[in-house]
Amino acid sequence: MEVKTTSSPFGSRARTLVLLALRLLVESYPRELERLLGIPLSGVQRALGSLESDGLVAARAVGRTRMYRLDPRYFAHEDLQRFLLRLSEPEEELRSRIEALRRRPRRSGKPL
DSSP states (O other), rough: OOSSSOOOTTSSSHHHHHHHHHHSSSSSOOOOOHHHHHHHHHHHHHHHHHHHHHTSEEEEETTTEEEEEEESSSHHHHHHHHHHHHHHHTOHHHHHHHHHHOOSSTTTOOOO
8 A cells, every 4th residue: 555646644745755754764854855755855845844833743953954853742642653654664665765875974983
């Protein structure tokens, strides 16, 4: 089963894919989500903005970059995590792209 393009549980396919990616990545930034999801940067930013205003995601500043994650203060955080994990099961392509991401340490010897 794949998340349908015409109907998505979170209002739009972009919002749903962003949530799925954040669930699998734990934390990310808009440019990385753009590359992973194949959605234009403006669409990713719009989805993140609306999800943040709905209280589903939280952002923090790291230098000049805004890092996003599922908001742990959301009243149904655990249920949302389980639902997104279940939704991500058929999204094999997305999961394989996320697993292929290389997150290297900044200096040698630093653990991932």
